[in-house]
Amino acid sequence: MLAENDLQLAKSSYTFWEKLSPEQQAYLAENLYAISYKKGDIIHNGEYSCIGVVLIKTGGLRVFMLSSEGKEITLYRLGPQEFCVLSASCILDNITFDVCVEAEEDTEALLIPSAQYHHLLQQNIYAENFTYALVIDRFSNVMWAMEQLLFMRFDKRLAIFLLDEFSKTGNPRISLTHEHIAKYMGSAREVVSRMLKYFAGEGMIEMSRGGITIIDKDKLRELTI
Amino acid sequence: MLAENDLQLAKSSYTFWEKLSPEQQAYLAENLYAISYKKGDIIHNGEYSCIGVVLIKTGGLRVFMLSSEGKEITLYRLGPQEFCVLSASCILDNITFDVCVEAEEDTEALLIPSAQYHHLLQQNIYAENFTYALVIDRFSNVMWAMEQLLFMRFDKRLAIFLLDEFSKTGNPRISLTHEHIAKYMGSAREVVSRMLKYFAGEGMIEMSRGGITIIDKDKLRELTI
Numbered sequence: 001m002l003a004e005n006d007l008q009l010a011k012s013s014y015t016f017w018e019k020l021s022p023e024q025q026a027y028l029a030e031n032l033y034a035i036s037y038k039k040g041d042i043i044h045n046g047e048y049s050c051i052g053v054v055l056i057k058t059g060g061l062r063v064f065m066l067s068s069e070g071k072e073i074t075l076y077r078l079g080p081q082e083f084c085v086l087s088a089s090c091i092l093d094n095i096t097f098d099v100c101v102e103a104e105e106d107t108e109a110l111l112i113p114s115a116q117y118h119h120l121l122q123q124n125i126y127a128e129n130f131t132y133a134l135v136i137d138r139f140s141n142v143m144w145a146m147e148q149l150l151f152m153r154f155d156k157r158l159a160i161f162l163l164d165e166f167s168k169t170g171n172p173r174i175s176l177t178h179e180h181i182a183k184y185m186g187s188a189r190e191v192v193s194r195m196l197k198y199f200a201g202e203g204m205i206e207m208s209r210g211g212i213t214i215i216d217k218d219k220l221r222e223l224t225i
Numbered sequence: 226m227l228a229e230n231d232l233q234l235a236k237s238s239y240t241f242w243e244k245l246s247p248e249q250q251a252y253l254a255e256n257l258y259a260i261s262y263k264k265g266d267i268i269h270n271g272e273y274s275c276i277g278v279v280l281i282k283t284g285g286l287r288v289f290m291l292s293s294e295g296k297e298i299t300l301y302r303l304g305p306q307e308f309c310v311l312s313a314s315c316i317l318d319n320i321t322f323d324v325c326v327e328a329e330e331d332t333e334a335l336l337i338p339s340a341q342y343h344h345l346l347q348q349n350i351y352a353e354n355f356t357y358a359l360v361i362d363r364f365s366n367v368m369w370a371m372e373q374l375l376f377m378r379f380d381k382r383l384a385i386f387l388l389d390e391f392s393k394t395g396n397p398r399i400s401l402t403h404e405h406i407a408k409y410m411g412s413a414r415e416v417v418s419r420m421l422k423y424f425a426g427e428g429m430i431e432m433s434r435g436g437i438t439i440i441d442k443d444k445l446r447e448l449t450i
Contacts, residue, residue, distance in 0.1 A: 065368075067376035094361045097368035125350055132357035136319045139364040143290075143322035146371055151292035186375065 006034055006057075010110055013055055013081065019126035031116035037103035043087060044101035050090035052113040053131070056080050059107025062184075063138075066100050073149065073186035075099060076141035084109075085134040091118040092135065149186060158195050159223035161185055162205070162214060172214040231259055231282075235335055238280055238306065244351035256341035262328035268312060269326035275315035277338040278356070281305050284332025288363075291325050298374065300324060301366035302426050309334075310359040316343040317360065369419075383420050384448035386410055387430070387439060397439040 010032050011017045020028065035054075037043060043061065044051060054061070061084050065073045078084055089095045091114050112120075121128045148157055161181065165174045178196065182189040196212065199205045204220045206213045214220060235257050236242045245253065260279075262268060268286065269276060279286070286309050290298045303309055314320040316339050337345075346353045373380050386406065390399045401409075407417040421437060424430045429445045431438045439445060 065372065065375070067372075071376060073371075073375055092361070094358055094365060096365040097372070125354060129350055129354050129357065132354065132361060133319055135364065136317070136357060136360050139360065139367070140319060140321040142364070142367065142371070146298075146367070147290065147292075147322070149375065150290070150298055151296060 002029070002032055002034060006032070006110055009057065010055065013083070014127075014130065016124065016126040016130045020120075020124055024120060024124055024127075027116070028112065028120060031112055033111045033113070035109050035111045037107040037109070039103055039106050041103045041107075042100065043084070043103060044099070046098040046100060049087075050114045051087050052111050052115075053088045053117050054084040055110040056082050056084065057108040057110065059103060059105040059109070061101050061107060062104045063099050063101050071186065072100075072183050073145070074184050075145050076138065077104065083134050085131060086138060088114045088117055090114060091121065092131070095135070154187070154191065155195055155198070156223055157185060158192065158199070159204075159220045162199075162212065163217070163220060163224065166214055166217070172217070173211055174214070175211040177210060227254070227257055227259060231335055232257065234282065235280065238308070239352075239355065241349065241351040241355045245345075245349055249345060249349055249352075252341070253337065253345060256337055258336045258338070260334050260336045262332040262334070264328055264331050266328045266332075267325065268309070268328060269324070271323040271325060274312075275339045276312050277336050277340075278313045278342050279309040280335040281307050281309065282333040282335065284328060284330040284334075286326050286332060287329045288324050288326050297325075298370070299427075300370050301363065302329065308359050310356060311363060313339045313342055315339060316346065317356070320360070373423075379416065380420055380423070380448055382410060383417065383424070384429075384445045387424075387437065388442070388445060388449065391439055391442070397442070398436055399439070400436040402435060 007029055010028070014028070017025065017028075037059070043049075043054070046066070056078055058080055060080075061078045063075045063078065063084070063086060065075060067073075084101060086095070086099050087101050089098060117131075121131060148160075158181075161184070162174060165176070166172055176184075178193045179189050181196075182192040185192070196205065196207060199220070200207050202219065204214070204216045206215050232254055235253070239253070242250065242253075262284070268274075268279070271291070281303055283305055285305075286303045288300045288303065288309070288311060290300060292298075309326055311320070311324050312326050314323060342356075346356060383406075386409065387399060390401070391397055403417045403421060404414050407414040410417070421430065421432060424445070425432050427444065429439070429441045431440050
């Protein structure tokens with residue numbers, strides 16, 4: 001049985017709620033499931049799964065592309081109150097690509113499975129419209145990531161990445177290996193290591209086993225301008 | 226005054242036509258303009274223009290990203306009967322990026338200007354839905370381009386394959402169907418066809434019945450590096 005506050009969250013987040021008929025509202029409520037993921041869980045993996053639309057309560061998801069050689073490119077991250085819609089890409093005819101989604105932290109969420117969500121979309125154009133708008137938000141995210149990747153100097157990208165991590169946790173200590181950072185940034189470990197060494201040389205960061213500490217935030221920030 | 230066949234084309238292409246009220250249909254028809262572009266014309270340039278939704282009659286458009294340093298990345302191409310919707314990105318709240326659009330050939334098209342198109346979107350959810358679906362089609366195009374750019378796998382393999390065939394026979398004409406090439410490369414026909422179409426768009430090859438002709442060997446070779 002779904003908790004009352006979960007239903008309230010769904011009602012306020014699925015803004016087409018008021019446009020649903022009473023039957024459709026009941027259908028949505030019946031097909032809403034509370035789910036949990038452990039940090040590192042793969043939620044969606046290309047075409048081999050299509051669980052449905054995920055509304056994040058706590059935690060966070062990372063959406064990325066995976067090449068046949070295992071190279072990863074992070075497209076965007078999603079946090080509380082955000083929807084993961086590409087995990088239901090199979091029900092959207094005009095999406096011909098696939099992405100992977102992993103839980104970056106322990107995550108609590110509400111799921112509407114693909115088949116049931118599809119049923120709603122077919123019955124209610126406001127639901128369809130809402131879903132399309134979500135996809136277009138993600139298109140904007142992807143275009144931003146693409147600009148970063150294709151046009152931005154790597155020092156700038158890495159500085160932005162480190163400052164983002166800092167602002168997420170409020171901790172100047174970033175407990176990620178060079179390997180991990182490279183993976184998140186769609187780069188190679190050597191490229192990351194070289195640039196971090198340069199940053200350390202400039203007195204912006206300090207490197208230690210398994211992590212990095214930001215010691216001059218302002219100087220790092222100058223790189224991002 | 227708009228030609229009758231232009232109006233017919235608009236009616237059959239804007240598939241929400243039947244969902245418009247008689248007043249909305251009249252409004253659309255009144256705000257439909259026949260326009261022409263010369264090869265090389267820039268139709269849309271980032272945030273500095275937002276002409277509206279363009280329905281191509283003849284010719285073709287190229288949509289690309291432009292870095293601050295002038296580097297271009299082709300995202301996709303559009304041909305007859307296709308819509309250019311990102312040239313109206315300013316009226317879509319959830320599009321936060323901008324692209325450039327140029328006429329790759331002399332192009333004849335039908336335009337609904339942004340302000341008038343926006344008015345329709347606000348009045349009719351089917352029009353909005355149609356437009357969102359167009360944007361999502363383009364999202365799929367962009368993801369494909371991104372995969373090619375970032376992972377550079379299949380284009381390289383296919384370029385190597387074509388150049389190998391060339392050097393085997395000394396003939397730039399390669400008399401193999403897409404099906405055959407896919408079989409030789411352990412790929413799928415659609416994947417081969419899509420990539421050959423891209424190569425043709427880039428001026429590297431020409432496609433004809435039952436074969437391919439390499440027309441720019443050097444450009445094709447660049448892909449293999």
